[in-house]
């Protein structure tokens with residue numbers, strides 16, 4: 001009797017098993033890709049973790065690392081207890097540096113924060129020494145993903161992360177002026193009674209006192225801001241943005257919810273391969289440092305910066321901001 005091999009039940013079974021295994025491998029690879037590690041589980045690190053937990057996203061594993069191991073165990077327990085009511089399925093653990101090996105993103109939020117009256121740049125010595133140790137330990141794990149830096153002084157710490165890691169510049173992202181930009185959009189939206197999502201405005205330069213707003217590029221819908229606000233009001237808003245951290249720190253000791261949301265937003269832009277424009281701190285080849293401009297990011301990290309048409313005065317402000325960051329890096333490297 002002639003036997004058709006293709007219609008044999010064993011052939012069908014083997015085919016199904018192969019398809020199922022391939023499907024399983026794809027899911028597992030996808031799983032591994034969406035692991036996030038947070039180093040530094042204080043105010044900022046845990047606000048980020050909580051924002052990730054509350055927003056629909058594709059993070060499926062979250063690892064917490066801190067000098068204070070007991071705290072990470074407690075934080076992991078607390079976060080795990082949210083899962084029954086959260087939008088995501090996520091594995092959350094207190095981990096070790098070895099866990100960074102297959103992470104898509106390692107966020108560093110460790111280190112000292114500003115005390116009332118301190119500038120971000122005042123933290124440079126305290127935080128640069130701990131970064132050498134942290135980045136070294138992350139890299140020893142075999143990590144080859146994207147670093148996301150939140151610690152201040154932000155642009156200097158982002159630069160040090162690049163130097164200590166030896167990774168490509170596109171894999172190094174600082175939160176930069178993303179938080180300042182969110183503050184700006186809120187303040188303009190609040191004054192004009194416009195949804196901040198429709199306020200097209202960016203803070204650029206250093207994440208610190210030399211940051212500034214290129215007002216010539218600020219639009220509400222398609223109309224320039226000049227049609228809505230005069231110079232005096234724009235200057236007031238710019239001061240409010242620049243002083244926001246000081247105002248919050250004077251009242252509650254630290255700022256963290258805002259930056260937690262920025263970190264979660266940047267994480268989604270990376271993991272969902274969004275090609276989204278955010279004012280993160282990214283590499284500037286001409287000046288060999290990290291600074292914020294509107295930047296396109298996706299799963300490869302930084303794709304490109306969008307060079308903005310600036311007025312003469314705005315160009316000078318950007319140069320001054322870059323020079324300020326450069327000076328801090330040079331003085332640190334000369335010590």
Ligand SMILES: NC(=O)c1ccc[n+]([C@@H]2O[C@H](COP(=O)([O-])OP(=O)(O)OC[C@H]3O[C@@H](n4cnc5c(N)ncnc54)[C@H](O)[C@@H]3O)[C@@H](O)[C@H]2O)c1
Nearest residue numbers: 040041042043044066067110111112113114150151152259
């Ligand atoms: N990028 C931004 O826009 C932005 C906004 C707010 C705060 N920050 C900065 O974020 C940083 C963290 O602020 P915070 O309020 O969360 O501080 P925090 O004191 O609450 O937390 C810092 C954590 O880092 C941990 N840590 C210190 N050294 C470590 C090490 N070597 N290894 C592992 N963990 C270590 C501490 O144990 C602590 O849990 C500060 O530098 C702050 O200025 C940045």
